[in-house]
C-alpha cells in the first residue's frame with residue numbers, strides 16, 4: 459500500500475473555519491445541570507394545568523407574563539421571586555406562567571438572546587449561553603413557577619424543553635415546516651402566533667401540521683443526527699398578537715378567529731398577546747387590552763383562555779446609550795412590576 463492510498467482511506471481531520479466552538483450535547487448539558495425528579499414532576503403538573511385550561515376544564519385565566527427577553531439572570535430571578543409570590547396569591551383565579559425568553563427572533567439583525575450572546579458582545583458565546591440558560595431555567599423552576607419560552611432554534615429546544623411548561627412559536631416562524639415538526643415533538647402545549655402581517659391562517663395550518671406525526675431530521679440526545687418520529691402535539695392553540703398596524707384583540711377579530719378554528723376542527727381556545735402589534739409596541743396599552751379581554755370573558759367568551767403580557771421590574775426599555783438600568787428590558791418595552799402586579803390583582 460502506498461502512502462497516498464493510506465492517506466485517502468483514513469478519515470481526514472476537518473478544518474471547519476465556520477465552527478467556532480464545540481458545544482456539549484443535550485445529554486452532556488443535562489448531566490452537568492440535571493433536572494431533579496421532583497422538579498420534573500412539577501413541570502409535568504404545570505403542563506397538565508395548562509392543558510386543562512386549553513380544554514376548558516379549568517376556568518382560570520392563563521397568564522404568560524415576564525420580560526420580553528432575559529439579559530440579566532439576577533434581575534430575572536428577582537422578577538421570578540416576586541412573580542412566584544403573586545402567582546401563589548392569585549392561584550385560584552389565574553395560572554401564572556413566567557416568560558423566560560432566551561432566544562429572540564429578529565426582524566433583521568440584533569441581539570439574539572442570552573442563549574446566543576450572554577455577554578452581549580456581538581460575538582456570541584453559545585457554550586456559555588447554553589449553560590447559563592439552562593441554569594436560569596432550573597433556578598426559576600425551583601421557585602415553583604411554570605415557565606414559558608419561544609422555541610426558535612429546534613436544536614436549542616433539545617437542551618431546555620424539559621424545564622418548560624408552555625412554548626410559543628413566534629410570528630416569524632409559525633409558517634416554517636421545521637417549527638411545526640418541532641412543535642409536533644415538544645412535550646408541552648404550544649401556542650402558534652399569528653403572522654407578522656396579522657393574518658392567522660398560517661397559525662391554523664401550523665396547528666394542523668403540529669397535531670400530526672412527522673418524520674423529521676433531528677439529533678438524538680447524544681447529538682448524533684437521527685431520523686426522528688414525532689408523536690404529534692394535541693395541545694396547540696392560536697395566539698393573536700396583531701400585525702402591521704392591525705390589532706386583533708377586539709371582539710369581532712377574536713370571534714372570527716374562533717369561528718375559523720371551529721370550522722377547521724381545531725380548539726377555539728386561544729390566547730391574546732397584549733403586547734407586540736396589539737399594543738403597537740406601546741407597552742402601557744397592555745393594561746387596557748387586558749381589561750378589554752377580561753370584559754369579553756365576562757360577556758361569555760370563555761374560550762379566551764389566556765393572555766400574554768410583557769413585563770419586567772422597571773417600566774419601558776433601555777435607552778440606546780449609557781449605563782444599563784437594572785431590571786429594564788433591552789428588547790421591547792415592558793410594563794413595570796408595580797403596574798403588572800396591580801393589573802393582575804385587579805383582574806383576579
Ligand SMILES: O=C[C@H](O)[C@H](O)COP(=O)(O)O
Nearest residue numbers: 562563564565566568789790
Ligand atoms: O419580541 C421582541 C421583538 O418584537 C422581536 O424579537 C423582533 O424584534 P426586532 O423587530 O427589534 O428585531
Ligand SMILES: C=C(OP(=O)(O)O)C(=O)O
Nearest residue numbers: 526628629630651699734
Ligand atoms: C417575539 C415575540 O413575539 P412575536 O413572535 O409575536 O413577535 C415575543 O413574544 O417575544
